[in-house]
Amino acid sequence: MFRLTALLPTRVLAASFAVAVAGWTAAAGAQDSLPCSARATAETIYLPAYSEVPSSDRGRVQFASTVLVHNVDPDTDLVLTRVSYHDASGAKVRDMLGEETPLAPFASFSAVVDVTDRSGGIxxxxxxxxxxxxxxxxxxxxxxxxxxRGTQGFAIGTEGRTIRRTPAPCPQD
Known part of the structure; x- marks a missing residue:
């Protein structure tokens, strides 16, 4: 998903965030009833980001990028083993995770690429x-x-896509 929107007043953003969180919470609850085959023991996720985007006047808008990983499983600890930042050619720019990081149920991880860092590109x-x-x-x-840019603010949100998965072993019925 790709969304580019002008920043809205704080009250509108707060209401939008509350609606989005309610939707995510409902989706996470729906996953809880999924069969074992829908669960995994490891995954690799591709997450698009943008450190800059061309604008209509041939300039570019620079962006700060925050990566967020949320453990939505209410019963299982996860371990983040890699969070790396890559440029437009696919080359690794840097590791964002110093060491393996455990995530308890409902815990989150975040890291920021500063707005002045242009290494990632579009x-x-x-x-x-x-x-x-x-x-x-x-x-x-x-x-x-x-x-x-000037007096106008922009926000983009993207979601990750699983590109490699180790399915959970499931008991035979």
Whole structure:
């Protein structure tokens, strides 16, 4: 998903955020009733991000990018094993995770690429890897980009896509 919107007054943003969180919470609850085959013990997630976007006047809008990983499984700890930032050519720019990081149920991880960092370009992305000791719901991986130009502010939100998955072993019926 790709959204580019002008920043709205704080009250409108807060109401929109509350609606979005309610939707995410409902979706996470719906996943809880999924069969074992819908769970995994490890995944690799591709998360698009943008450190800059061309504008209509041939300039560019610079963005700060925040990567967020939310453990939505109410019963299972996850371990983040990799969060890396890549440029538009696919080359790794830097590791965003110093060491493996555990995420308890409903815990989150975040890291920021500063607005002055232009190394990613328009096709920047994050690669996220996680594992769990037991079958787990997939985490939610998102990027939020904020930028401004003159008096106008911009926000972009993207969601990750699983590109590699180790399915959970399921008992035979």
């Amino acid at each position: 096709g920047a992305n994050f690669i996220i890897e996680w594992r769990a000791e037991t079958a787990s719901l997939s985490p939610i991986a998102e990027a939020v980009m904020l930028g401004s």
